[in-house]
Amino acid sequence: MFRGHSYRSLDPKGRLMLPPEYREEVLSRVEDGRIMLTNNFDGAVTGYPMDVWVQVEASFAEGNKLDPRIRDLERFLISGAMEVTLDKQGRILVPPYLRTYAQLDKDLVLAGVGEKFEIWNQTKFEERRRQVGLRIDADLAALADLGVKIKL
Template sequence: MPARFFGTYTPKLDDKGRLTLPAKFRDALAGGVMVTKGQDRSLSVYRTEDFQEIAEQTVAASRNDPAARAFMRLLFAGSEDQRPDGQGRITLPAELRTYAELTKDCVVTGAFDHLEIWDAQTWRDYQSEHEEDFSSAGSAALENLL
């Protein structure tokens, strides 16, 4: 059964580029993770087996679609296989840290089927920018349920 990830956590990135994953998720991630470029200058962290399923679907969809092939190439080129150490840390390669513009202060958010790693300021800016969208979408969703 796939793991489910919720919540917001604020680990620090150390001088060696290591980030401690939330203790709550360490058992689910102990078998290995795939760290990839995410959307909106974030990084995505998937359990290795979950990423494998995504990869298979992506490859199948990209056979005849140039945009899907471009996505696939960039996704796989920007992915790094990691195994958390005994303290739950993963090492984020320099290329991925640069892509996400990570500083020492980071935010790890649960995104249901994966985790996202954000620079803390970028996450605050993203939340501010999209708060109205969140409120509007929530109101619309509630109206549809009633």
């Protein structure tokens, strides 16, 4: 699992050094270090180890293609996806269009989110966390009203 967050930097060529625990997680799942990067819904880039990405694509194959929302979601995620591979130094190259999409510049945050990780513009990440912190009680109450059970 990918957990925690760390402050990182992009090098001038657009490469990102993954922390050792993320590299180990990727390599424990996929020997050749392949990762699928794609745009996500929050204005960041999401990295999936290939075994997890295969499950994401399979879930679209099961979806109702007559529903335009499913087609739009599939188009958004899959057309934005690019396979990258860890290099010998533990870096991945973030493609230019994904750097543009997520406004990734030199200062980044790498955030673990279970079976995937996210790459954020540092300013956007910190603002998002601040906003979530301001509304956390209301969000938890609303989820409880819906019957959603989360162990904290």
